[in-house]
Amino acid sequence: MSPSRRYLAFFTAVVTGAALLAGSAGAAEEDFGGGRSGDLVHGWRIQSSAVATDSGAVVSQPGYPTAGWLPISQPETLMAGLLENGRFPDIFQSNNLSKVPADQFKVNWWYRDDLWLRPRPGQHQFLVMNGVLGRANLWVNGTKVADQAQLQGAYSRLEYDITPLLKDGSNAIALDVFRNDTTEKSGQLSVDMVDWNPKAPDNWTGLQFAPQLRQDGAVSVRNAHVLQNNASDLSSSELTVKADVRNNTGTPQTVDVNGTITRQGTFIDVHQRVTVPANATKTVSLAPTKLRHPAVWWPYQMGDQPMYHLDVRAAGDQQSEDFAIRTVTSTLTPVTPGQTHGQSGYRQYSINGVPFVVRGGGWSQDMFLRYSAQNIHDQLSYIKNMGLNSIRFEGNLPPDDMFRQMDRMGVLAMPGWQCCNKWEQPSSRWSDDIKASAANQARNVAQWLRDHPSVFTFYQGSDNEPDPAKEAIFLAEFKAANWSTPQVSSAEYKSSAQLGPSGAKEGPYNYAPPNYWWNNGPVMNEGGDFTNAGGAFGYDTESSPGNTIPTVDSLNRFLTPADQNQIWDVTSTNGKGTGPNIFHTSGYNDYTAIARLGRYNTPLWNRYGHWTDMASYQRIAQAGGYEVTRAQFEAYLGHAKDPVNPSTGLIYWQMNKAWPSLQWELYGYDLDQPGVFFGAKQANEPVHIMYAYDDGSIKVTNLTNQRQSDLRASVQFVDVNGTVRGSQQVAVPTLSTQDVQTVLRPAVPAGISSTYFLKLTLSQGGHEVSRNVYWLSTKADQVDYARTIGEGSGAEFVPGGYADLTGLQSLAPARIQTAAHTQRDGDDLVTTVTVRNVSDRPTVGFMLRADVRRGANGRPLPGDNQVLPILWSQNDLTLWPGESQTITARYHGSALKGARPVVTLSGWNVGQQALSGD
Numbered sequence: 001m002s003p004s005r006r007y008l009a010f011f012t013a014v015v016t017g018a019a020l021l022a023g024s025a026g027a028a029e030e031d032f033g034g035g036r037s038g039d040l041v042h043g044w045r046i047q048s049s050a051v052a053t054d055s056g057a058v059v060s061q062p063g064y065p066t067a068g069w070l071p072i073s074q075p076e077t078l079m080a081g082l083l084e085n086g087r088f089p090d091i092f093q094s095n096n097l098s099k100v101p102a103d104q105f106k107v108n109w110w111y112r113d114d115l116w117l118r119p120r121p122g123q124h125q126f127l128v129m130n131g132v133l134g135r136a137n138l139w140v141n142g143t144k145v146a147d148q149a150q151l152q153g154a155y156s157r158l159e160y161d162i163t164p165l166l167k168d169g170s171n172a173i174a175l176d177v178f179r180n181d182t183t184e185k186s187g188q189l190s191v192d193m194v195d196w197n198p199k200a201p202d203n204w205t206g207l208q209f210a211p212q213l214r215q216d217g218a219v220s221v222r223n224a225h226v227l228q229n230n231a232s233d234l235s236s237s238e239l240t241v242k243a244d245v246r247n248n249t250g251t252p253q254t255v256d257v258n259g260t261i262t263r264q265g266t267f268i269d270v271h272q273r274v275t276v277p278a279n280a281t282k283t284v285s286l287a288p289t290k291l292r293h294p295a296v297w298w299p300y301q302m303g304d305q306p307m308y309h310l311d312v313r314a315a316g317d318q319q320s321e322d323f324a325i326r327t328v329t330s331t332l333t334p335v336t337p338g339q340t341h342g343q344s345g346y347r348q349y350s351i352n353g354v355p356f357v358v359r360g361g362g363w364s365q366d367m368f369l370r371y372s373a374q375n376i377h378d379q380l381s382y383i384k385n386m387g388l389n390s391i392r393f394e395g396n397l398p399p400d401d402m403f404r405q406m407d408r409m410g411v412l413a414m415p416g417w418q419c420c421n422k423w424e425q426p427s428s429r430w431s432d433d434i435k436a437s438a439a440n441q442a443r444n445v446a447q448w449l450r451d452h453p454s455v456f457t458f459y460q461g462s463d464n465e466p467d468p469a470k471e472a473i474f475l476a477e478f479k480a481a482n483w484s485t486p487q488v489s490s491a492e493y494k495s496s497a498q499l500g501p502s503g504a505k506e507g508p509y510n511y512a513p514p515n516y517w518w519n520n521g522p523v524m525n526e527g528g529d530f531t532n533a534g535g536a537f538g539y540d541t542e543s544s545p546g547n548t549i550p551t552v553d554s555l556n557r558f559l560t561p562a563d564q565n566q567i568w569d570v571t572s573t574n575g576k577g578t579g580p581n582i583f584h585t586s587g588y589n590d591y592t593a594i595a596r597l598g599r600y601n602t603p604l605w606n607r608y609g610h611w612t613d614m615a616s617y618q619r620i621a622q623a624g625g626y627e628v629t630r631a632q633f634e635a636y637l638g639h640a641k642d643p644v645n646p647s648t649g650l651i652y653w654q655m656n657k658a659w660p661s662l663q664w665e666l667y668g669y670d671l672d673q674p675g676v677f678f679g680a681k682q683a684n685e686p687v688h689i690m691y692a693y694d695d696g697s698i699k700v701t702n703l704t705n706q707r708q709s710d711l712r713a714s715v716q717f718v719d720v721n722g723t724v725r726g727s728q729q730v731a732v733p734t735l736s737t738q739d740v741q742t743v744l745r746p747a748v749p750a751g752i753s754s755t756y757f758l759k760l761t762l763s764q765g766g767h768e769v770s771r772n773v774y775w776l777s778t779k780a781d782q783v784d785y786a787r788t789i790g791e792g793s794g795a796e797f798v799p800g801g802y803a804d805l806t807g808l809q810s811l812a813p814a815r816i817q818t819a820a821h822t823q824r825d826g827d828d829l830v831t832t833v834t835v836r837n838v839s840d841r842p843t844v845g846f847m848l849r850a851d852v853r854r855g856a857n858g859r860p861l862p863g864d865n866q867v868l869p870i871l872w873s874q875n876d877l878t879l880w881p882g883e884s885q886t887i888t889a890r891y892h893g894s895a896l897k898g899a900r901p902v903v904t905l906s907g908w909n910v911g912q913q914a915l916s917g918d
Contacts, residue, residue, distance in 0.1 A: 029114040029170060039210040040113060040173075045069035046081045046206075049108040049176070059110055060139035060174035062167070066112060075207035077133065078109055078177075079200050080368040092660050092669075094560050095583045100201040111136075111175040111207065117166055124216050124248045125163045127173075130209035131156050131441075134180035134188035140165045140173055148178060153437040154190045154208065155397060157444035161248070180205040182421035184429070189437050191396060192421045193364070195586040195594075197658045200367050208369050209399060218253050219276065219315035220246040225451050226261065226310050227482055229288075230327045234352055237294045237325050239268065241286040242482070243312045247276040255315040257284050263295065263308045296352060297324035297453040299389050300410025301686065302705045302737070305453075307407060324407065324453035327352050330486035332503045339644040341525040342493060346538035347503030348648045349456060349486070356738045357640050357648060359633060359684060360390030360414065361655025361666055362542055365398060376402050378869040379656060380409050382667055385871045386677065387684025387703065392541065392651045394418050394462055394491070397445070406454035414651070415449060416459025416491065417474075424463060427470035435473065442474045446481035457486045459541075463506070465489040465496040472498070491541035493529045504539045507532035509592040509653060509664070510546035510599045510794030513607070513781035513803065514631030517545075518638070518694035520645045523785045532792050536635035537645035542653035545628040546592075546794055547585070547600040548665045549621035552614065553851070553866045554672035558584065558660035567662065568617035572597040573605040576793055585663040593793040594663050603795075606802040607781070609809040619908050622675035623808070623847050626876055627775070629666070629676040633683035634690045637701050640740050652680070671869040675847075678876040682772060687735075689713055689762040689770045698744035700762060702735035709734040710765050713743050718757040720807040722842025722880060725749040725756070732762070754778050755807025757844065757878070771885070773878040775846075777803035811909040814845035816879075820903040820917040829893045831917045833903055835877055836884035848877040848907040852889050855902030858916035865902075867895045 030043045047069040052059060072081040079100075083091060088100050119125060127145075129138070135152035138145040143165050151158065180203045181187040191204045214220070224243040231237070241259035254275040261268040270286040295306035311320045332345035348355055360383075365371075376398070383391065391411060395418030406413055417423045427435065449455045460466050460474045466489065475498055478487060489496035493505045512534065520537035524530070534543045555564050563583070572579025578598030581588055588595035604624045611617040629652075636650040654664045661669065667677050683690070687708055688701045698715060702708045711732035717725045726749040733741060748756075755777055762770035782801030788794070815838045822831040831852050837845045852867040853860040870891040877885050901917030 029116040031116045037213060037215045039212050040115075041074050041210050043113055044072045044075055045112050046072060046078065047110050047112075048104060049110060052110050056137055056139035056144060056174055056176050057142045059112060060172050061142050062114065062170040062172045064112070064172060069112070075111070075210045077200070077204055077206040077208070077369050078105060078202040080370050081206070083368065092558050094558070094563055097198060097201070097659070098583070102201050105179055105202045105205060108179075109177050109205070111177060113173045115171045115173065115213070116169065117171055118168060119166070119215065122217055124161060124220075125166050126214040126216065126220070127160050127162050128212040128214060129156070129158045130211060131207075132175070132177065133204050133206055133208060134182070134190040135178045137176040138173075139176070141167065141171055148176075149433045152188045152190075152433070153441050154395075155441040155445050156437060157440065159214075177206055179203060184422055184425040187422040189422050189434065189441060191369070192418060193367075193396065193658060194418070194420045195589070195592065196364055196654065196664070197367060197586055197661060204369060216248060216317045217315055218247065218249050219255050219317055220248060221312055221314050221317045221319045222246060223447060224259075224310060224312040224319040224321065225447070225482065226323050227484075228325060230325060232353070234296050234325070234327065235293060237291045238288045239291055240288045241270055241310065241312060242283065243319065244281050244283050245274060245276050245314050246281040247278060250278045252277050253315070257286065257312065257314045259286050259310065259312045261289075261308055261310055263306065266291070266308065291325070294325040297326040298410065298705070299351060299356070299412055300384060301387070301389060301703050302351065302354065302356070305408055305410045307453075321451055322404070322407065323451040326453050328456045328485045329353075330457065330488070332501060333646055333648065336644040341530065341645055342503065342538060344495070344501035345503055346646065346648050347488065348539075348646075351456070354738060356389070357637055357650070358390050358412070358414070358539065359636065359650055360388050360392060360412070361652040362392045362394060363396060363398070364654055364656050364658040365396050367658040371399050371401070373401050373405070376405055378671060380405055380411055381871060382671065382869065383411055383655065384409065386666065386681045387686070388680065390414055390456075390651070391655060395423065400448065403449065403452045403454060407452055411454060413449075413452065413455045414457055414459070415445070415455060416488075417462060419462035419464070424461070427467055427473070438470070439473050439477055442477035443481055446478045446483045450481055450483050455485065457488060458483070459488050459491055460499060461490040461494070461496065463490070463492055465494040465502065468497040471496050475499075492531055504541045505530040505533065506540065506542050507792050508534050508543060508794050509792050510594060511603055511628070512545060512783065512788070512795035513603060514628055515693040515781050516783050516795055517628070517632040517635040518692060520639055520642065520647070524789065526785070526789045532790050536639040536647040537642065538647065539649040540636075541649075541651050543632075543650065544653045544664055545632060546594060546664070547597060547662050548674055548676050549618070549625060549662060550660075550668050550674050551622070551672055552618060553864070554660070554668045554670055554674070557670055557864060564614055567597065568601075568611055568614055572601040574598060575602050578602070582662055584659070584661050591792045599794050603797065603802060607805050609806040619847065622849075622876070623775070623908065624675070626675035626679035626682075626847070628679070630679035630683045631693060633680055635693070637683065637688075637740055638690060638692050638699050672866070673870075673872070673875070675876060678872075678874075681874070685770055687711075687762065687764070687769050689760045689772055691758055691760060691772070691774050696745065696748070697742045698746065698760060699740055699742050700732050700735060701740045702737060705737050707734055707736055708764070711735070711769075712763050714761045714763070715744060715746050716759040717746075717749050717752055718759060718844070718880070720753040720755045720757070720810070722844060725752045748778065752778065753807055754804045775805060775808060777805055779804045808846065808908065811846060812841070812843045813909050814843045814907070815839045816845050816848065816905065816907070816910050816913070818850075818903065818905050818913065818915055820915055822901050822917045824893065825890070827893055828890050829896070829901065831889045831891075831901055831903065832886060833889065833905075834884055834886045835879065835905060837879040837881050839881045842881055843909070845877070845879045845910055846908040848879065848905060848910060849875055850887065850889070850903055850905045852891060852917060853902045853904055854896055854899035855914070855916075856900055858902060859914055860902050860904060861899055867891050867901070869895075
């Protein structure tokens with residue numbers, strides 16, 4: 001037996017008498033009478049070992065006094081438990097997080113639960129531990145079940161037969177938890193958030209996923225899943241049901257194993273009679289069944305999301321899961337010698353035979369790993385509202401509920417292991433228990449995620465590829481779990497022994513102007529591995545233009561006025577590293593330079609003009625964020641069909657944040673939507689017209705699942721004073737699904753103002769389907785690529801090499817009229833807002849933003865009155881006199897908190913106005 005297989009056998013064995021366990025602790029015992037199985041959720045209590053100084057043999061005794069212990073509503077991290085008990089209020093306000101005493105977490109902490117059991121005759125009791133952060137000793141009824149050398153790892157799954165230890169009536173479970181540690185020298189394979197934000201004071205210590213108590217009879221069913229062999233045209237699928245059947249007794253057991261696959265209009269029933277030897281496990285493969293004309297699962301923009309249900313039963317035990325029919329493939333794009341930058345090509349994914357551009361963001365869990373199904377639904381709705389199709393999970397895997405929601409909402413998941421900690425340490429430096437944990441976690445993750453149709457790939461390395469021994473461990477477990485979607489060696493342009501070239505790249509992480517993101521020319525080829533060469537070619541697994549500036553509404557929720565002044569401090573306009581250290585980011589480092597706003601604010605200051613206060617800074621920051629984020633996503637769509645250096649995917653770094661932040665996010669922790677949100681939304685419209693900053697061409701994309709015809713593109717060049725300097729129209733050729741075509745190459749009219757507007761519209765059958773307005777300069781941004789490529793901190797400009805957008809500062813005030821109406825749709829409200837520019841001179845209304853607020857008598861209520869979460873059909877509008885645009889906002893009716901809806905509108909050159917939204 002190879003070492004990796006030996007470690008796996010050690011950790012997944014069902015050990016009689018000495019076992020693993022996790023339960024719930026509380027004043028009231030959790031009742032598992034009547035032979036029920038389930039998650040151990042309710043009744044947990046926590047306490048520091050500095051206070052509860054007794055041994056595990058004592059603490060885990062039924063009836064142990066827990067006066068003064070802290071009750072928690074579910075298994076969670078220590079910080080989550082302390083916050084739930086009222087410790088450290090306003091934890092995210094200003095720098096309060098830094099004031100949490102960290103020394104309290106240097107000692108071990110106890111997690112304790114009391115269980116009331118009434119097991120049936122012949123029943124066997126199994127405790128399933130679904131990970132621990134980072135390691136723990138486990139005790140049940142005074143007996144040590146598992147040592148911390150065994151019980152460790154964020155995604156481990158360890159099951160133990162604890163039948164001999166349990167009593168009829170009251171029972172107790174206690175976990176002696178060590179501080180989570182992911183350092184290479186002494187750590188575990190656990191959760192870490194790298195440089196995404198400051199570390200949680202407890203370093204994410206405790207439990208994230210609830211343990212389970214399984215109460216089975218003579219036989220247990222585990223590892224049930226479906227193998228699918230799909231026809232290339234998806235006209236049929238051969239389905240094979242597999243499961244492990246475990247004999248929990250000392251005598252052979254002959255049982256009927258029954259599997260059913262159901263969906264409306266579909267019922268498949270397969271069965272087999274098997275004999276399982278004493279104290280053994282047998283993998284059962286039920287006869288394949290051909291499903292003709294299956295319902296096929298697609299990402300939401302490409303089709304529907306039908307799901308099938310599997311149920312496997314044997315001798316009274318059963319296991320169920322949902323799955324879907326779909327095929328994911330991955331290839332490396334062709335290489336044109338001397339022209340393709342990547343010598344191995346670039347990673348390209350296809351769903352059901354259709355190539356597509358991956359467009360998503362990197363996921364952050366809540367800083368204390370708190371989870372809300374409703375919050376996740378709201379965030380996934382935001383992601384779809386932006387037109388994005390995927391989420392990257394670099395480690396930090398959330399509860400299964402999130403993947404189930406993604407399955408049903410058609411949002412893709414790109415999971416993988418994490419960078420920059422124990423996960424990427426050479427395996428030659430891993431101890432035997434770490435190797436065992438790696439094998440166990442790999443198998444559990446593969447078994448957990450394999451049948452989620454939203455999961456379309458897995459990255460076995462992040463910044464680095466796995467070394468051969470580590471890769472062998474991971475791949476052996478994924479193979480044993482029947483993993484069927486593409487596995488990739490690294491999120492950077494690297495290669496591993498078995499998986500080969502990744503075809504992916506990473507970076508940069510700070511500001512670069514719009515034309516940088518469109519550049520896929522030879523200058524991007526310097527260095528060879530393309531790390532921090534973010535131009536639109538290949539598959540960039542993490543990259544963004546840096547800081548995100550929340551709206552004033554959002555800033556007021558977590559920053560004092562003095563904190564806010566640091567954001568627009570003019571000392572941050574002198575290049576990389578200048579300006580105050582901003583607490584609501586991660587710590588400053590030269591690589592990303594993200595915690596001081598110098599790299600971000602300097603180009604805004606030079607391109608847009610100067611600011612003097614938060615109000616004047618805000619309009620520049622929101623316009624600048626919109627502009628560059630739109631450009632980044634458009635660039636990766638615009639170059640998708642490039643014959644030699646195609647762009648195949650972009651993961652914006654990041655999608656969301658673990659806490660209120662000014663760093664790497666498309667929307668706020670509070671679900672507020674800054675300019676970057678609407679810039680991304682604009683770029684990812686289903687059918688979209690765009691401007692290419694590299695060659696000035698006009699392109700049209702089709703991200704729907706239908707061919708698009710009868711399209712017509714219109715282009716207008718408009719002076720900053722409102723004079724139309726040039727226009728052109730052209731018929732657009734029919735676009736196939738996931739297509740992009742260049743339709744025009746208009747010349748900039750001579751004599752136009754140095755700052756000017758480009759208005760693009762796309763109509764279909766006479767109806768406008770896309771409208772896109774750019775603010776441009778006759779002076780292009782000039783990046784010093786020699787000092788930029790390979791640097792994570794974004795772009796260096798040549799001296800004076802900034803585009804001139806300062807003409808926006810001279811825009812005359814615009815007159816805007818707004819009308820609004822609200823109607824109910826189930827539990828939601830939908831507010832329709834019509835915005836019209838009624839200026840009597842050719843003055844543009846620029847960056848017009850609407851908000852729904854809680855109000856009365858047509859006026860907003862005082863204080864924090866913004867309605868969130870909210871789904872706008874469009875926002876941040878730009879209109880010329882005589883133009884109007886009607887947009888809608890959908891939100892939970894309960895978000896009004898009994899008030900009336902009031903709509904406010906403001907813009908770059910429009911003061912805030914309010915009107916009743918009734």
